[in-house]
Amino acid sequence: VKTPIPQAKGIDNTLTLIKEGFHFIPSRRNELESDMFETRLLGQKAICMAGEEAAAMFYDNEYFKREGAAPKPLKQTLLGEGGIHGRDGEDHHQLKRMFLSMMTPERLEDMKRIAVEEFDKKVTEWERKDAVILLREMEEIMGRAGMRWAGLPVKESEAKERAAELSQMVDSFGGSLSRYQDGKHARQSHEKWLEKIIKDIRSGKYNPPANTAAYIVANHREPNGKLLDLHTAAVELNNSYRPLVATAYFIVFGALAMYEHPETVGKLREDKDDYSHMFSQEIRRYYPFAPAMAAKAKKNFTWNGYKFKKDQLVVLDLFGTNRHPDNWIDADQFIPERFANWSGSPFAFVPQGGGDHYMGHRCAGEWMTVMVMQAFFRYMTHNLSYHVPEQNLAYDMRRMPTMPQSGFVISDVRKLR
Ligand code: HEM
Numbered sequence: 497v498k499t500p501i502p503q504a505k506g507i508d509n510t511l512t513l514i515k516e517g518f519h520f521i522p523s524r525r526n527e528l529e530s531d532m533f534e535t536r537l538l539g540q541k542a543i544c545m546a547g548e549e550a551a552a553m554f555y556d557n558e559y560f561k562r563e564g565a566a567p568k569p570l571k572q573t574l575l576g577e578g579g580i581h582g583r584d585g586e587d588h589h590q591l592k593r594m595f596l597s598m599m600t601p602e603r604l605e606d607m608k609r610i611a612v613e614e615f616d617k618k619v620t621e622w623e624r625k626d627a628v629i630l631l632r633e634m635e636e637i638m639g640r641a642g643m644r645w646a647g648l649p650v651k652e653s654e655a656k657e658r659a660a661e662l663s664q665m666v667d668s669f670g671g672s673l674s675r676y677q678d679g680k681h682a683r684q685s686h687e688k689w690l691e692k693i694i695k696d697i698r699s700g701k702y703n704p705p706a707n708t709a710a711y712i713v714a715n716h717r718e719p720n721g722k723l724l725d726l727h728t729a730a731v732e733l734n735n736s737y738r739p740l741v742a743t744a745y746f747i748v749f750g751a752l753a754m755y756e757h758p759e760t761v762g763k764l765r766e767d768k769d770d771y772s773h774m775f776s777q778e779i780r781r782y783y784p785f786a787p788a789m790a791a792k793a794k795k796n797f798t799w800n801g802y803k804f805k806k807d808q809l810v811v812l813d814l815f816g817t818n819r820h821p822d823n824w825i826d827a828d829q830f831i832p833e834r835f836a837n838w839s840g841s842p843f844a845f846v847p848q849g850g851g852d853h854y855m856g857h858r859c860a861g862e863w864m865t866v867m868v869m870q871a872f873f874r875y876m877t878h879n880l881s882y883h884v885p886e887q888n889l890a891y892d893m894r895r896m897p898t899m900p901q902s903g904f905v906i907s908d909v910r911k912l913r
Contacts, residue, residue, distance in 0.1 A: 515894060541808060580857075642740040697714035697715070771832065785897055
């Protein structure tokens with residue numbers, strides 16, 4: 497007989513989740529000694545779960561759907577309304593194919609080249625300054641690179657502001673009212689700009705190359721033969737480059753890891769056995785970025801002794817799954833070499849979602865993220881010298897997204913020529 501699924505204390509834990517952030521699910525799993533527990537979130541009964549098996553279940557399209565799962569504030573800021581994140585079945589598949597058609601090897605190389613170019617340009621500016629906040633700079637670099645890669649007609653006079661809108665959208669989740677408001681306004685302004693661009697592409701006034709996200713989204717046809725409605729097209733075009741800004745957080749955590757584990761610097765420089773790949777994977781596993789994903793039960797069914805009811809909310813602990821002791825030895829330690837002999841399970845390592853990129857909701861930008869991370873870590877160890885002054889580098893696990901408190905200040909930056 498299966499033990500009943502434990503229940504977390506509290507009438508509704510939405511505010512507790514916002515307060516505890518990345519620790520909310522892991523600490524209750526610990527306390528209740530169960531990878532699955534029941535609670536109430538957003539006024540409804542919800543199941544929180546973690547681990548490889550739970551992830552495999554969560555990403556099984558037979559049992560779970562996304563319709564109605566993401567909270568409205570998240571759609572108003574980070575994700576956009578009516579886009580791929582909330583779609584199911586054939587409707588999802590055909591949009592996913594659109595996204596993945598942007599990610600050809602050639603286009604991934606383009607992104608790497610563009611991102612490194614933007615990085616290199618910034619470094620020239622940094623050399624003239626005493627110090628810079630790496631996170632802020634990386635956000636702008638990624639924003640500029642993403643917009644260029646997507647084929648958007650960005651004027652230099654507006655590039656910084658448009659990049660800042662992207663950063664605000666990315667920094668908007670996690671429950672802070674002011675960040676929510678900033679993210680919502682940023683999204684409204686950015687979507688309006690994109691709608692105008694899409695109109696211009698459709699009317700032939702603006703002609704980006706046919707392999708760019710701008711062209712692909714503007715001309716994408718749904719199975720009924722119609723173009724995407726203007727607003728959805730803007731949301732999806734944004735979905736094709738905005739998330740690159742999230743990579744800025746991973747780059748900064750990479751800089752933190754290099755600082756706290758100085759032996760990694762030489763290894764990155766040497767890059768034997770693709771060390772920069774192992775290092776990037778470990779950054780994505782160890783450091784917190786996406787805390788969890790939500791779905792809803794597609795039907796009534798029983799799993800692991802628990803009766804799921806149709807439309808019930810289910811939350812998968814992504815961060816906790818990446819540190820699950822069943823899959824990771826010394827899970828709370830930073831050890832890039834663990835990836836040398838890693839089995840490659842699609843469900844035990846889920847920083848950008850799990851399962852299959854084509855059939856499920858796993859992140860369309862995962863390959864791009866890792867490529868850009870590797871290229872930047874190589875650049876930082878080969879082409880850059882900098883000093884890390886005294887500062888507060890602690891990151892607050894209650895804040896989502898989180899980052900070193902100081903944003904990671906570097907000084908005396910020099911390009912090694
Ligand atoms: C989906 C994380 C970078 C495009 C997702 C999901 C997560 C995620 C957690 C949701 C998985 C799910 O629904 O179960 C991240 C992180 C990134 C990143 C942490 C970098 C730090 C990117 C990049 C792009 C991208 C660079 C594109 C340029 C997408 C798209 C989806 C998605 C289009 C929706 C996929 C779908 O619903 O089928 N990402 N992502 N992401 N991501 Fe990313």
